[in-house]
Amino acid sequence: MHMADALLSPAVGATFWAASLGAIAYCSKKLKENPDDKLIPMMGVLGAFIFAAQMINFTIPGTGSSGHLGGGMILAIILGPYAAFIVMASVLTVQALFFADGGLLALGCNIWNLGIYPCFIAYPLIYKPLTKAGNTSKRIVVAALISGVVALQLGAFSVVIETMLSGRSELPFNTFVLLMQPVHLAIGLVEGFVTAGVINFVRAARPEILESVTSSRQLSPDVSIRKVFVGLLVVAVLTGGALSWFASANPDGLEWSIEKVFGRPELPEQETGIAHVLKNIQGKTAFLPDYNFKTGEKKAGGQESGKDEKTWPSAEPGTSVSGVLGSALVLGLIFLIGFGIRVVRKNKT
Numbered sequence: 001m002h003m004a005d006a007l008l009s010p011a012v013g014a015t016f017w018a019a020s021l022g023a024i025a026y027c028s029k030k031l032k033e034n035p036d037d038k039l040i041p042m043m044g045v046l047g048a049f050i051f052a053a054q055m056i057n058f059t060i061p062g063t064g065s066s067g068h069l070g071g072g073m074i075l076a077i078i079l080g081p082y083a084a085f086i087v088m089a090s091v092l093t094v095q096a097l098f099f100a101d102g103g104l105l106a107l108g109c110n111i112w113n114l115g116i117y118p119c120f121i122a123y124p125l126i127y128k129p130l131t132k133a134g135n136t137s138k139r140i141v142v143a144a145l146i147s148g149v150v151a152l153q154l155g156a157f158s159v160v161i162e163t164m165l166s167g168r169s170e171l172p173f174n175t176f177v178l179l180m181q182p183v184h185l186a187i188g189l190v191e192g193f194v195t196a197g198v199i200n201f202v203r204a205a206r207p208e209i210l211e212s213v214t215s216s217r218q219l220s221p222d223v224s225i226r227k228v229f230v231g232l233l234v235v236a237v238l239t240g241g242a243l244s245w246f247a248s249a250n251p252d253g254l255e256w257s258i259e260k261v262f263g264r265p266e267l268p269e270q271e272t273g274i275a276h277v278l279k280n281i282q283g284k285t286a287f288l289p290d291y292n293f294k295t296g297e298k299k300a301g302g303q304e305s306g307k308d309e310k311t312w313p314s315a316e317p318g319t320s321v322s323g324v325l326g327s328a329l330v331l332g333l334i335f336l337i338g339f340g341i342r343v344v345r346k347n348k349t
Helices: 010-033 039-054 072-079 081-099 107-130 137-165 173-205 207-215 226-241 253-262 273-285 317-348
Strands: 057-060 065-068
Touching: 010 081, 010 107, 010 137, 010 273, 010 317, 039 072, 039 081, 039 226, 039 317, 057 173, 065 173, 065 253, 072 081, 072 107, 072 137, 072 173, 072 207, 081 107, 081 273, 081 317, 107 137, 137 173, 137 253, 173 207, 173 226, 173 253, 226 317
Parallel strands: none
Antiparallel strands: 057 065
């Protein structure tokens, strides 16, 4: 559900950039107020895992479309909403800058759509109340399914609203929303089951991690997170390095919906203005566009273009390099953010 710049007007893109930056600043402030030395490593490894997981598109049967994990619920449940939002913003920024996955003008919208709804609506208003009586395996599955579906539905509806506000008449509201919501309902169900699986793994390995989030307490110094850290890191490397070969070649839910309305999976790109400038910048920063080596002219600022040209499975070395390197970049960026938060906190004390 990574939006391309072609879907947005500069005014809408700038508005959501401002809103997302405001949310990032607020979350950073909350993290500075509640320092936890074990939080940054968990943020880093979960960010690496979510980056790799988002590379795998799974086919939605009977539709000809595909979907990928958003990951916001996983992050919010394990890290809490503030750290989770920072991680999601980091993942999406690395994807846009270095892999041309989602446009730079659309980055604020993508952060909002994939971060705000799971972290600040679905998690506190749905997941937490449903698991308040205890983090049992069954409760986690039910809560993850319901909250995952709600978060995806809200994110998909936001895409429709953002394109409508941008004046994209090629995508009439009623038709677009009637295509977007059902296909993202199916994606949300898959995401719910994946979320439940990851959370139950953490619950089995280190239940104290989940308990510390729900109780707003720091982990005890004698609680080791090594098992969870190593487990998620191994899964991130395997997912990005090998399992990404098996990503569906079908267009994702957003591309599929656009194609059903417009006849093509992408709207025409803007050839002037800020969108064009940002596209040129992205063309220079994205050294592995579409998660592969450059083989000529690649489209910057769009969604995962070229997927319909790939065979399945697509065992390409560029995909493996993208998965591993991208995960490492996210890990490094989050550690850098954590270092910056520590420096600011020390200077204020």
